[in-house]
Amino acid sequence: MTTATIVHRSAKGTTRRLAEAIGAHLESRGVEVSVQSVGDCDPASLAGVDVVLLGCWTSGLFLVGQHPDGPWTAFVRDVPSLDGARVGLFTTYKLATGSMFGRMRAALAGKADRIDLELKSRDGRLSDAGRRALDRRVGVG
Amino acid sequence: MATTLKQIDDFLALKRIAAVGVSRDPKQISHTLWQELRQRRYDVVAVNPATTEIDGKPCYASVRDVDPPVDGVLIMTTAAVAEQVLEDCAAVGVHHVWLYGGLGGGATSPATIAAAERHGLDTVAGLCPYMFLPETPAFHSIHRFGKKLTRSYPKAG
Numbered sequence: 001m002t003t004a005t006i007v008h009r010s011a012k013g014t015t016r017r018l019a020e021a022i023g024a025h026l027e028s029r030g031v032e033v034s035v036q037s038v039g040d041c042d043p044a045s046l047a048g049v050d051v052v053l054l055g056c057w058t059s060g061l062f063l064v065g066q067h068p069d070g071p072w073t074a075f076v077r078d079v080p081s082l083d084g085a086r087v088g089l090f091t092t093y094k095l096a097t098g099s100m101f102g103r104m105r106a107a108l109a110g111k112a113d114r115i116d117l118e119l120k121s122r123d124g125r126l127s128d129a130g131r132r133a134l135d136r137r138v139g140v141g
Numbered sequence: 142m143a144t145t146l147k148q149i150d151d152f153l154a155l156k157r158i159a160a161v162g163v164s165r166d167p168k169q170i171s172h173t174l175w176q177e178l179r180q181r182r183y184d185v186v187a188v189n190p191a192t193t194e195i196d197g198k199p200c201y202a203s204v205r206d207v208d209p210p211v212d213g214v215l216i217m218t219t220a221a222v223a224e225q226v227l228e229d230c231a232a233v234g235v236h237h238v239w240l241y242g243g244l245g246g247g248a249t250s251p252a253t254i255a256a257a258e259r260h261g262l263d264t265v266a267g268l269c270p271y272m273f274l275p276e277t278p279a280f281h282s283i284h285r286f287g288k289k290l291t292r293s294y295p296k297a298g
Contacts, residue, residue: 009180011278013167039180059276069276071180 017124088117145298213237220250242267
């Protein structure tokens, strides 16, 4: 069975809701899912997981300077090499994601050979387009 | 006695903290603050006598029940309840307490400040931890700015 770990950093609960929605969707596709916050997840536990999805709320000045915040980047610093895993990113935002995904990718530089899934949501709900993107990237459905 | 930045830094440098008055409702500030501290890798346990579990994590009825003991206690109850919590803190040897200060005063009142002083506790009073954690959402920065503007922001000490 495919395994997936979804790790979220949520300031007000919206990113957590998106993480849970992603988890519920993957579970419905037969994936064994674990959803954890950056405070609960041991970064070393990500080694060997088939699908790793890392999410953070969009910090910044609404329209410029978007970036993942300190607790997320501190967590990612301790993440082992994810080469071989299917890795994706997700975020929640108010007005624009701007440089958010670029900054998340930069934080993961050298740890994942390929990141080709980016999901975003304003309200923590997973869109139909997001579901389809997940199905394609995870290879289910 | 006014809270100083050193007292705040000392509290936020603690590793194991009890958060008293954590709501089961994820929209309540007590819940989001507890989650925030957990995500920042504090070893923070919830205390609420109305439940034994919040979000799958154990929840204690009283500071007296927490084992192993904590280094500090963040009190997010009403001021009336906070007086008993301060007694519990003194009884188990907790030295650092934070009387959360929300709208309406939160856990902070003349009576709770006097009780904390009577017990000899190192007390942060009338403030929200969000204002002093790095990289929090904009609202908390505005709150911090407002405190500075009104000269009610803590001084170094």
